[in-house]
Amino acid sequence: MRKNKVQHKQGFIQGIKSSRALYLLLLPSFIIFLLFTYYPMYGVIIAFKDFSPAQGILGSPWVGFKNFIQYFNSYQFWPTIRNTIVISLYTIVITFPLPVFLALMCNQIRARRFKKFFQVSTYLPHFISTVVMCGMIILFLSPSTGIIAKLAELFGFTLPNLMGSASAFPSIYVWTEAWQHVGWDSMRPYMREQMRLVHEKGTPVMRPYFYDYPEDKKAWEVEDSYLFGTDFLVAPVLEAGAREREVYLPKGEVWIDVWTGEERNGGETITVSAPLEKIPVFAKKESEYLEIFDNFS
Structure with a gap:
């Protein structure tokens, strides 16, 4: 021993x-x-x-x-608890269905160029920092210099001072939160599905070929590529200066190069281009998540 x-x-x-x-x-x-x-x-x-x-x-x-006892006995305790619950429920009611609706709407767009523009323009706000977002809110909603106030003046309306209204804060907070993240959240159904499998079955998101293809003898020998969930195969470049690499595609599937759209039969080793800006990725032909890569191709 x-x-x-x-x-x-x-x-x-x-x-x-x-x-x-x-x-x-x-x-x-x-x-x-x-x-x-x-x-x-x-x-x-x-x-x-x-x-x-x-x-x-x-x-x-x-x-x-x-400190906890002092807070629990203070006059601010119940208002802060109430505000937290109200804003949390308001956020859930608004931000939960919107990504689903946006994803369904995006799926119905047939014009490829407009679809790309729509997807990019809706998920880019996710990358705006909180500080910049707060500045943009002031820029939009300021009653004197805000963009929306100026547009309202053109049509003869006067925008109320939303930034100075306590009752308007929950709506401003929730709807700006929705605007910032709704596009990004609509792009994550695949990861949600994979996390569900992790929770229910313990299936790892990143896994070797043989986990899904135990009958494929060649799959047991591959150590430089992996499956990313149920639908994607990722083949990272591990050699310095390499701009192409060989990739083995497991048997029993038809694989599609997500960057070129080229179909490949499983059970064969192919050589693919691997420029610096793109990692070789393949998807099962029947995958419903291929459009995830439409923004980058």
């Missing part, structure tokens, strides 16, 4: 050494993950302290649940 443990340890170390380049690539992501996910948790202890900037987090005295 001791011998097996030693062999296992040596094999583990050897595996790390042989893949050290990949672990080195992973290191920045790991460091960022620690710094921005776990390190900030250190600040949570402020809630249990009588925090003083001069003394710092660790130097401030512990007060237990004093």
